[in-house]
Amino acid sequence: MAGPRIPAVGARLRAWRGSLNGGVILMALLIGVMGFYVIYPLVLILINSFNTATIAEPPVYGLQAWRDAFSEPGIWRSLWNSIRVGVTLQIVALPIGICISWLLARTNIYGAGVFELFFWISFIMPTVATTFGWMLLLDPNTGLVNTTIRGWPIIGSITFDIYSFWGIIWAHLVSNGISTKVMLMTPAFRRMDASLEEASRMSGASTWTTMWRITVPMMTPVIIVVVLLSVIRIFSSFETELLLGVPWGFYVYSTKIVDLARQEPPLVNQAAALGSIILVFLAAVIPLQRRLISRRQFTTVTGHFKPRIVDLGAWRLPATLLVALVVFILDFVPILSVLGGSFMTRFGFFHLPKTWTTEYWRMALGDPRLTNALENTLIVAVSAAVIGATLFSLIGYVIVRTKLPGRSILDSICWLPSAIPGVLSGLGLLWLFLGTPVFRPLYGTIFLIIIAYILGGITLSTQIFKANFVQLGNELEEASRMSGAGFWRTYWTVVLPLMAQTMVMVGVIKFMFAAQHASSIILLATSETRTLILLALDQVFSGHREVASITVVFIMTLTLGVALIARSFGLKVGIRAE
Amino acid sequence: MGLLRIENLVKRFGPVAAVDRVNLEIREGEFFTLLGPSGCGKTTTLRMVGGLEKPDEGEIHMAERCLVSPGRGIFVKPERRDMGMVFQSYALWPHMTVFENVAYPLKLRRVKRSEMRDKTRAALELVGLGGFEERPSTALSGGQQQRVALARALVFSPGVLLLDEPLSNLDARLREEMRRELKALQRRVKVTVLFVTHDQMEALSMSDRVGIMNRGRLEQVGVPEDVYYQPATSFARDFLGKVFALAGRIVDATGEECRVELKDHAGPPVSVRARHSGESPWAAGKEVMVAIRPEQISLAKTAGDGRGNVLAVTLQASQFLGDRYEYTVAVGGESRVLTAPAAQRLKPGQQIYLQLDPEAITLWPTAQ
Numbered sequence: 001m002a003g004p005r006i007p008a009v010g011a012r013l014r015a016w017r018g019s020l021n022g023g024v025i026l027m028a029l030l031i032g033v034m035g036f037y038v039i040y041p042l043v044l045i046l047i048n049s050f051n052t053a054t055i056a057e058p059p060v061y062g063l064q065a066w067r068d069a070f071s072e073p074g075i076w077r078s079l080w081n082s083i084r085v086g087v088t089l090q091i092v093a094l095p096i097g098i099c100i101s102w103l104l105a106r107t108n109i110y111g112a113g114v115f116e117l118f119f120w121i122s123f124i125m126p127t128v129a130t131t132f133g134w135m136l137l138l139d140p141n142t143g144l145v146n147t148t149i150r151g152w153p154i155i156g157s158i159t160f161d162i163y164s165f166w167g168i169i170w171a172h173l174v175s176n177g178i179s180t181k182v183m184l185m186t187p188a189f190r191r192m193d194a195s196l197e198e199a200s201r202m203s204g205a206s207t208w209t210t211m212w213r214i215t216v217p218m219m220t221p222v223i224i225v226v227v228l229l230s231v232i233r234i235f236s237s238f239e240t241e242l243l244l245g246v247p248w249g250f251y252v253y254s255t256k257i258v259d260l261a262r263q264e265p266p267l268v269n270q271a272a273a274l275g276s277i278i279l280v281f282l283a284a285v286i287p288l289q290r291r292l293i294s295r296r297q298f299t300t301v302t303g304h305f306k307p308r309i310v311d312l313g314a315w316r317l318p319a320t321l322l323v324a325l326v327v328f329i330l331d332f333v334p335i336l337s338v339l340g341g342s343f344m345t346r347f348g349f350f351h352l353p354k355t356w357t358t359e360y361w362r363m364a365l366g367d368p369r370l371t372n373a374l375e376n377t378l379i380v381a382v383s384a385a386v387i388g389a390t391l392f393s394l395i396g397y398v399i400v401r402t403k404l405p406g407r408s409i410l411d412s413i414c415w416l417p418s419a420i421p422g423v424l425s426g427l428g429l430l431w432l433f434l435g436t437p438v439f440r441p442l443y444g445t446i447f448l449i450i451i452a453y454i455l456g457g458i459t460l461s462t463q464i465f466k467a468n469f470v471q472l473g474n475e476l477e478e479a480s481r482m483s484g485a486g487f488w489r490t491y492w493t494v495v496l497p498l499m500a501q502t503m504v505m506v507g508v509i510k511f512m513f514a515a516q517h518a519s520s521i522i523l524l525a526t527s528e529t530r531t532l533i534l535l536a537l538d539q540v541f542s543g544h545r546e547v548a549s550i551t552v553v554f555i556m557t558l559t560l561g562v563a564l565i566a567r568s569f570g571l572k573v574g575i576r577a578e
Numbered sequence: 579m580g581l582l583r584i585e586n587l588v589k590r591f592g593p594v595a596a597v598d599r600v601n602l603e604i605r606e607g608e609f610f611t612l613l614g615p616s617g618c619g620k621t622t623t624l625r626m627v628g629g630l631e632k633p634d635e636g637e638i639h640m641a642e643r644c645l646v647s648p649g650r651g652i653f654v655k656p657e658r659r660d661m662g663m664v665f666q667s668y669a670l671w672p673h674m675t676v677f678e679n680v681a682y683p684l685k686l687r688r689v690k691r692s693e694m695r696d697k698t699r700a701a702l703e704l705v706g707l708g709g710f711e712e713r714p715s716t717a718l719s720g721g722q723q724q725r726v727a728l729a730r731a732l733v734f735s736p737g738v739l740l741l742d743e744p745l746s747n748l749d750a751r752l753r754e755e756m757r758r759e760l761k762a763l764q765r766r767v768k769v770t771v772l773f774v775t776h777d778q779m780e781a782l783s784m785s786d787r788v789g790i791m792n793r794g795r796l797e798q799v800g801v802p803e804d805v806y807y808q809p810a811t812s813f814a815r816d817f818l819g820k821v822f823a824l825a826g827r828i829v830d831a832t833g834e835e836c837r838v839e840l841k842d843h844a845g846p847p848v849s850v851r852a853r854h855s856g857e858s859p860w861a862a863g864k865e866v867m868v869a870i871r872p873e874q875i876s877l878a879k880t881a882g883d884g885r886g887n888v889l890a891v892t893l894q895a896s897q898f899l900g901d902r903y904e905y906t907v908a909v910g911g912e913s914r915v916l917t918a919p920a921a922q923r924l925k926p927g928q929q930i931y932l933q934l935d936p937e938a939i940t941l942w943p944t945a946q
Contacts, residue, residue, distance in 0.1 A: 198656070198669065203662075203682050220673065
C-alpha cells in the first residue's frame with residue numbers, strides 16, 4: 001500500500017513547491033514594483049517634510065518646513081477652502097442628483113434613456129472643457145451672459161462672476177458634480193424593488209410621500225456611499241480651482257501645493273509638510289473607502305422585480321423640460337461655448353465687423369507647440385492605456401485567483417492611490433526621480449508622465465478586473481490547467497482572451513484619464529513633455545483664450561470621441577456605486 | 579350584490595391582451611381566488627383592482643363607487659382605494675422596524691398616536707407576532723415577514739385585501755401552515771379577499787370561489803369542488819389536477835346518458851352523464867375523450883357486481899410512495915398511471931378492475 005503512494009505524494013509536493021516558488025517571485029515582483037511607485041514616493045514626502053534642503057541637495061533634517069508651513073496662514077486657509085468647496089458642492093449637488101435620478105429611473109418622464117446618455121456625456125466631458133466653456137460665458141467683464149444681460153431691467157445690475165466661491169461651485173456642479181451623482185444613483189434607483197413603493201401607495205401614500213418616505217430612505221446606503229466617495233476626493237480637486245481660484249488668490253489644497261513647489265526658490269519642503277497633513281487624513285479614509293466599495297449594498301434587489309414606473313401625470317412634461325434644461329446646461333452650453341470661442345474673432349463680441357474667423361485654427365494647427373502637445377498626449381495616453389490594462393489585469397488576476405501569500409498587501413497598495421490627490425502623487429514622484437541620483441536622468445522625459453498616469457487609476461482599474469475575474473468563474477481556467485497548460489500559458493491563452501473586453505474598457509478609461517488630467521503631472525512635465533491639458537492651462541493663463549479653446553476642443557475630441565467609440569462597441573465607460 | 583365588480587376589463591401590453599374582457603363579481607366577505615399559470619393575466623387583473631396598473635378598457639366598481647373607467651376618464655389612485663395588499667416579495671421597508679412598517683398606513687391616515695399604537699399591536703397580535711414590534715424588518719424569517727406584510731395590509735381595516743402570490747416564496751411546510759392560518763384569519767376578520775396564485779392546491783383549499791384564468795381570459799368561475807370535478811374547459815381540467823383520459827367513440831347519446839365505446843378495449847361501453855359533457859353537443863359516432871380524476875377511480879381485484887363502469891386492465895408496475903401506491907396499468911394498448919391508497923397491495927402482472935363512477939366522468943371532444 002505504502003509503496004506506490006510515495007512517488008505520487010512526491011510529485012504533488014514538487015508541483016506545489018514549483019508553483020509556489022514561481023508565484024512567490026511574481027508576487028514579490030508585483031509588490032516591489034507597486035510599492036516602489038506608490039508607497040515609496042509618499043514615504044519620501046513624509047521624510048522630506050522634515051528636510052530643510054531642497055531636492056537634489058544633501059538632506060538637512062529639521063522641523064523648519066513644518067514650522068514655516070504652520071505659521072503661514074495661507075496653508076490653513078487652503079485646507080479650509082478645500083473643505084468649504086467640497087461640502088458646499090455636496091449640499092447643493094446631492095438633492096439635485098437625487099431628484100434627477102429618481103425622475104430618470106422611476107417615473108414615466110419622456111426620453112429617460114436619452115437623458116441618461118447625456119448625463120454620461122457630461123460625466124465623460126473633461127473638467128477643463130466645462131470650466132473653460134463657462135469661463136467664456138461668466139467672465140465678469142467679457143462673459144457672454146454678463147454682457148448680454150447688462151442692458152436688461154432688474155437683473156441687468158447683477159454680474160455673474162465665475163471667479164468667485166460660488167463660481168467655483170457652479171463650475172463643479174456643471175462639470176461632474178451632478179452627472180457623477182446621476183450616474184451612480186440612477187442604476188441603484190432602478191434596481192429597487194418597485195413593490196416597496198407600491199406597498200406604500202396601497203397603504204395610502206401619494207407619489208411624493210412615497211418618494212420621500214420610502215424611496216429616498218431606502219436609497220440612503222447608496223446615497224451615503226456616493227457622498228463619502230465624493231468627500232474622500234475633496235482634496236483631489238484641481239483643474240477648476242486652478243482656473244477659477246488662483247486668478248483671485250483663492251487657493252485650495254492642491255493648487256497650494258503646486259504654488260509652493262513652483263515658487264522661486266521652490267518651497268518643496270513646505271509642500272511636503274502640507275502633503276503630509278493630508279496623508280494622515282487619508283490613512284483614516286482609505287480603509288473606510290475600501291469598506292464602502294467592496295461591501296455589498298442593501299438587498300433591495302429581488303429576483304423577480306419588475307421596474308414599475310411612477311405616473312407623473314400633469315407633471316410629466318414640466319419634469320421633462322426641467323431635466324432637458326439641466327442637460328442643456330451640462331452638455332450643450334460648454335461644447336457650444338468652447339467651439340464658438342475657437343471660431344470667433346473675440347468670444348462674445350457679436351457686433352465686431354468680422355465676427356467669425358478660422359484664423360485661430362490656422363494659427364493653432366501650424367503651431368509646433370500644439371502638435372508637440374498632441375503627440376505627447378497620444379504617446380502618454382496610449383502607453384498608459386496599454387501598460388495599465390496589462391499590468392492591472394495581472395494584479396487583479398493574482399489577487400482574485402491565486403492563493404499566493406501577500407495578496408492582501410498587494411490589494412491594499414492598489415487601494416492607496418485612489419484617495420491620494422494627483423498633485424501629491426506627482427510631488428512624490430518628483431522627489432523620487434529628482435532626489436534619487438540613479439533616476440535623475442529620467443526627469444524631464446515622457447516616461448515620468450506615463451508612470452504618473454498609470455498610477456492614477458490603479459484602484460478603479462484593479463477593481464474592474466477583480467469584479468470581472470470573480471464573475472468569470474474559475475472552471476474555464478481549471479479546465480486549461482487540467483489540460484496541461486501552466487499558469488502563464490493559461491493566463492495568456494485563456495484568461496486574457498476572455499478578458500479582452502475588460503482590457504479594452506480599462507485601456508479606454510486610462511486613455512481618457514491621461515488625456516484630461518493635469519494634477520498628477522503638472523509638477524513633472526517640462527515644456528518638451530507638455531501635454532494638451534497643460535498647454536491649455538498655460539494658454540488660458542497667458543490670456544490666449546481663443547487659442548486655448550482650440551486646445552480644449554482637441555482634448556474634448558480625444559476623450560469624448562474615444563468614449564463614444566467604445567460605447568458604440570458596447571463598452572459603457574463609467575463608474576458604479578455598487 | 580357584489581362588493582367588487584369588474585366589467586369587460588382589458589389590458590394590453592403592446593399587441594398582446596394580457597387581460598382580455600374579464601367580467602367578475604366578488605361578494606362581500608368572500609375569499610375569491612384567481613388561478614392560472616404565470617402570464618395568464620391574473621396578477622395584472624389584481625394590480626388593476628389595486629390601481630397599480632391602468633386598464634385600457636372596462637370598469638371596476640367597489641360598492642357603488644367607480645374606481646376606474648378609461649371610457650369615462652375616471653381613475654382613483656391606489657392610495658385612495660382603501661385596499662390592503664400583500665406583495666409576493668412582501669415589500670417590507672428595510673429602513674423601518676416591524677412596528678413602523680405596520681403603523682405606516684395609520685400614520686398616513688393621521689390616526690392619533692395612542693390609537694395607532696393599539697391598532698398596530700392588535701394587528702401584530704392577530705398575525706401572531708406580538709412582541710416583535712421593535713425588530714428591524716430585515717431580521718425576520720420569510721414566514722414572519724409574510725405576517726408583517728399581512729398585518730400592514732390589514733391594520734387600517736381595508737374594504738378589500740389583495741394577495742399577490744403571498745405564499746410562493748415560502749418553503750413547502752411553511753406554506754401549508756400559512757395557508758391554514760390565512761384562511762382562519764380571513765374568517766375571523768371577515769375581510770373580502772382577492773387572492774392570486776398559480777398553485778391549484780392553494781386555490782382549492784382556501785377559496786370560497788375560484789376563477790380560472792388562461793391567456794387573459796376568465797375561463798370558469800365556481801366553488802372549488804365544481805371547477806375541480808366539472809371543469810368547463812380542457813384548460814381548467816388539465817390545470818387543476820391529474821386526468822385519467824381514454825379515447826373512445828359515442829355509440830348512443832339519447833336522453834340523460836351517453837354511452838361511449840372505448841378504443842382498443844373490449845368490454846361494455848362506458849356510460850357518462852350527459853350534463854357533465856362540457857364543451858359541445860354530443861351525437862352518436864363522434865370521437866371523444868373520456869376523462870376522470872385518477873383519485874375517483876377505485877381499484878379492485880374482482881369485477882364486483884358488474885354495475886357501473888368496470889374496466890378490466892393489466893397491472894404493469896407498482897411503486898410505493900409512502901402514503902400511497904402509484905400503479906401503471908395498460909388500458910387500450912397504452913400505459914396509464916393511477917394512484918391508490920396504500921391499504922391494498924396489488925402485484926404487477928395481475929388482472930385488476932377499474933371502477934369509473936358515471937357521475938365523475940366528463941366527456942371531451944378529441945383534439946384534432
